[in-house]
Amino acid sequence: DAKTTQPTSMDCAEGRAANLPCNHSTISGNEYVYWYRQIHSQGPQYIIHGLKNNETNEMASLIITEDRKSSTLILPHATLRDTAVYYCIVPLGSSNTGKLIFGQGTTLQVKP
Amino acid sequence: DVKVTQSSRYLVKRTGEKVFLECVQDMDHENMFWYRQDPGLGLRLIYFSYDVKMKEKGDIPEGYSVSREKKERFSLILESASTNQTSMYLCASSPAGQGPSGANVLTFGAGSRLTVL
Numbered sequence: 001d002a003k004t005t006q007p008t009s010m011d012c013a014e015g016r017a018a019n020l021p022c023n024h025s026t027i028s029g030n031e032y033v034y035w036y037r038q039i040h041s042q043g044p045q046y047i048i049h050g051l052k053n054n055e056t057n058e059m060a061s062l063i064i065t066e067d068r069k070s071s072t073l074i075l076p077h078a079t080l081r082d083t084a085v086y087y088c089i090v091p092l093g094s095s096n097t098g099k100l101i102f103g104q105g106t107t108l109q110v111k112p
Numbered sequence: 113d114v115k116v117t118q119s120s121r122y123l124v125k126r127t128g129e130k131v132f133l134e135c136v137q138d139m140d141h142e143n144m145f146w147y148r149q150d151p152g153l154g155l156r157l158i159y160f161s162y163d164v165k166m167k168e169k170g171d172i173p174e175g176y177s178v179s180r181e182k183k184e185r186f187s188l189i190l191e192s193a194s195t196n197q198t199s200m201y202l203c204a205s206s207p208a209g210q211g212p213s214g215a216n217v218l219t220f221g222a223g224s225r226l227t228v229l
Contacts, residue, residue: 032212032216034216034217036218041223042220042222042223043116043202043203043204043220043221043222043223044155044202044204044218044220045220046217046218046219049212049213049216049217051212091216096210096211096212096214096215096216097215097216098143098145098160098204098206098215098216098218099145099157099160099170100216100218101154102147102154102155103154104154
């Protein structure tokens, strides 16, 4: 997988937007960005993926910069249940094998 | 609404015991995966399968084997458990469809926490 860099941890106030950055400066033109999260003591959960256009679903929005070297996952109204580790993953060479590499991710703490 | 079910949430076994971890998915997915997760090491892929009776080694297959006799079931076997196999084990599945919304969209189970004494 292409190398990604995320902050180790972030805090967010409940009800506010949580903006989680990810740097993937070596990404190739056809490689997608995937986001997963892992709530404590549970398995990871798929959130969203994108190539170059901004994407939105019921869980989150994904903003990818025009040069595609970084992206931001946005949780528009964070709740306490959004406290989790968030993983940004770029499978190498746009491979669709399911063999994903989960790094250390960003630990998001949503505070009341 | 549970889609990937792991048979045991917590297990405690003795060194040398044979351990079976079972995983069943109800989404008719072709692909199934076994990962283990350890503090500071993240998730590491043990074995995976793209079809019934098919298996491939992941990054850390030593000490493990797998079985996939039916499409919905993928079993992880520790032939002789050792203390360094104490870990959280996570099973996942994904569809075989081509494109970015296929194999890379994994659905995980809740995990099985194994302690080997």
